[in-house]
Amino acid sequence: MSKSDALQRNLQLILRDRQRRGWQLEPPAPGTLTDMVDFGSNDTLSLSSSGLLGKQFLKELGKYPNFILGGRASRWGEGSTEYLLQLEEYIAKFHKAESALFFQTGMDGDAAPLEAIVREVKEQLPHGNAVFVIDEAHSTGLVGPQGSGLVSHLGLKKEFSIRVHTFGKAHGASGAVVLSSRECKQVLLSCVRGLIFSTAPTFTTLAAVKAGYSILASAEGERRRDLVRSNINLFYDSISKHVSWPSCQHLGIITVPVKPTPDTAMSPIIPIIAPHGGAAALGQFLSKERFRVLAVHFPVVPKDRERVRINLHADHTSDQTLSLVNLIIEWTQSRRRAGTSESHL
Helix, strand or coil, rough: HHHHHHHHHHCCCCHHHHHHHHHCCCCCCCCCCCCCCECCCCCCCCCCCCCCCHHHHHHHHCCCCCCCCCCCCCCCCCCCCHHHHHHHHHHHHCCCCCCEEEEECCCCCCCCCCHHHHHHHHCCCCCCCEEEEEEECCCCCCCCHHCCCCHHHHHHCEEEEEEEEECCCCCCCCCEEEECCCCHHHHHHCCHHHHHCCCCCCCCCHHHHHHHHHHHHHHHHHHHHHCCCCHHHHHHHHHCCCCHHHHHHHCCCCCCCCCCCCCCCCCEEEEEEEECCCCHHHHHHHHHCCCEEEEEECCCHHHHCCCCEECCCCCHHHHHHHHHHHHHHHHHHHHHHHCCCCHHH
16 A cells, blocks of 8 residues: 555544544535524624625725735745835834734634733732733724724733734734834744745735724724624623523523623623533534524533634624524523433533
């Protein structure tokens, strides 16, 4: 048997084993998500689905009719375009940072208790020999002044030496940016192999990011952040006040996070914990009802932490959110009737 044949045989054995265990992950086939209510994607502000980002993107392209399509070199070739440098400056000012460095490539969104963390670290390390770094993937566009992030929201910009903001979620684009000192940016430019050898971001990639920022900074951006917050409150309030929720809690089939306090940044991502096969079953049930969610199960997460990931969007209607809650309750009650609750009590 040749090496290539042996490789193929081993790959087939791995796939068969994962399918047998129910671990096989398959992306949905094209068209299967059409006409489903989207509670699964990262389009939190609905910038993509509403067409807002597309319109702003085309407007940005119109300002530069002679742009070069495609990427031709890394940043050490022709990749450091004037537009890229201007965008990095713009992003740094937007987040009130000293500098910004754009990266072409890089589950649940939790609001960490940053103030308590900073205070505790300073008490334990009184000589200031600590560096704070934060990934704001799930707060970009949603929290803080103009959606500038959790650190800005809490007024802790001077405490964090490095902040990472990604553009593939609420922002609706792709890529990420590292906010830091100018010296840190120069070190990254000199040492990060992914920057040195990778093709620099294309104009269209950068224009989509700039278009997203234009919306975030506008009155429409603020309106959409308010809508997301309203839908988060509606979800938590409707499920906690549902007449059948106390009995569902008693069954222990699903667990829903406690609603954040008003002074806490609320995440639009809500994990419905349904362990030991429950997440896959709940995900399939919601899919049949034309609700798109993301079921995350073992081995991606531990068996007792399997969950259905709900991502609330700005453009979700009250009826859609309430229907989702009712379906979750209905499924939980059906599991009780089927006698599947004993192992979860």
